[in-house]
Amino acid sequence: MSSYIVHRQNITRKEQSTIYWVNVLLSMLTGLLLVAIAWPISWFYHLPQLGGLIMLTSLNFLVLGSLSQYQAHFIKAKRMILLAKIEMVTKFLAFAFTVILLYYSPLGVSAVILGLFANAALRIGCMIWFGDKSWRPTFEFDQGTFYSSLKYGIYQLGSQTINQLRTQADSLIVGKVMGAELLGVYSLAKELILQPLKLVTPVINRLALPRFAEKQHDPVRLQQLFLKGTFVIMLFSAIMYLAIGILSPVIVRVLYGPAHEAVGQLIPLMLLFGMLRPMGGLTGAISQANGRTNVEFYWNVVASIIVVLVLASVWIWPQVEYVALTLSISQVLISVFAHPFFIKPVIGIRFLPYARQWISVSAVFVGIIALVSHYNLFIMPEWFSRWL
Structure with a gap:
């Protein structure tokens, strides 16, 4: 759904905010779905530890909805070089964080998942900091934009x-x-x-x-x-x-x-x-x-x-x-x-x-x-x- 922002070249703050909150809501619902199916999957594969790992993975969805929207704004504004710099730096920092966790903690596979979450969290933090203030959402909702963006995203x-x-x-x-x-x-x-x-x-x-x-x-x-x-x-x-x-x-x-x-x-x-x-x-x-x-x-x-x-x-x-x-x-x-x-x-x-x-x-x-x-x-x- 994030590319809908690029498609809609001239978009109001209200419409932009509608797309943002819908995307965040869908992302959080996906995370909750992962939590719901975690234990049934671990039971099916007879791997008790798998349930906890799947639930930990759902943390990513707390930020992915917001992340995709800000990324779309950077692409729409043709600020790809800055976006690439943000991604390279945050991936390096997240990799270093993962290595430290693997070396100094007994977390194992969980450290890798936390590294992915750290990468996503660092990226959204940098995008908010370096992005335009006009990209930040407000608490507004436009019903027409909701239906058109949802149709676009479902297809x-x-x-x-x-x-x-x-x-x-x-x-x-x-x-x-x-x-x-x-x-x-x-x-x-x-x-x-x-x-x-x-x-x-x-x-x-x-x-x-x-x-x-x-x-x-x-x-x-x-x-x-x-x-x-x-x-x-x-x-x-x-x-x-x-x-x-x-x-x-x-x-x-x-x-x-x-x-x-x-x-x-x-x-x-x-x-x-x-x-x-x-x-x-x-x-x-x-x-x-x-x-x-x-x-x-x-x-x-x-x-x-x-x-x-x-x-x-x-x-x-x-x-x-x-x-x-x-x-x-x-x-x-x-x-x-x-x-x-x-x-x-x-x-x-x-x-x-x-x-x-x-x-x-x-x-x-x-x-x-x-x-x-x-x-x-x-x-x-x-x-x-x-x-x-």
Whole structure:
């Protein structure tokens, strides 16, 4: 719901306060829900200590609702550099706090959870201190804003939930069809592909969301921004994943050790998936900026159907290499079908201008990776045997 503030460019103090208190209330209700289910979960898993840890985790929700609102204000005001500085400093302080607790107290896992809470509390404290006073909420409520922001937030939450389930569908099938051993190999390869996305996607959203929101009433300029953004992101993503692909034998040896070199055989098959996936951050940002989270939700349903249909073929070819390849196949299909189901309804761009931004880059990327794989042009760990 925090991105609703960015979408609503001109918002009154009363409307802003309404969104703030609704977000805080929902955050606290989520925390109470965690407290309520803590003991049933610990009983189900026969781990008595788990209940206390889950209840301790609920502390985070005391500040997360407020934190997300202030973060949205920083993004809307394009104060990303200050926001990044706050996050780096508070993460370092929270890390130091966690290490001290682990070293000088018997808290164990609880120290890590308290470290997360300390990080959130420090961040909101710094954001309040460095943020504008006009961002601070008042005790006012606007019913119209409440309903519109709630509708916006529910669709966005639904989209994120479906997206997470879709991301894990392949792992469920590998575990069911091929067993735990191959699931372990597959999961390590996929995690290596996903890790850069966890860093890149939030940056894309933070940079794109306020700019798209500013131009939401200027369709021509919005289309130009989207097309330019797509091309730049694809170019950056292609270079990043090309480097990961060529260095994959070394990366696997360093991260997983020589016993898991089978992981490296799956990575080239997943590279196109990783390269194309950052486009999802851009499409998500443009739907949120235009207040079209309902279209984003329905598109995620369609994308999930595409993934399930492609994954269904795994029962015909139950090979872990084929499952790795289906990730890339699914992402290509999602990139194509995103146009009629999502991009055209939201910003009205024709297919050819959209396709030109990523198909040519993807074709060159696939060609280079194919040549590297065919002629075994990977950088090998044996070249660095003195250090590895």
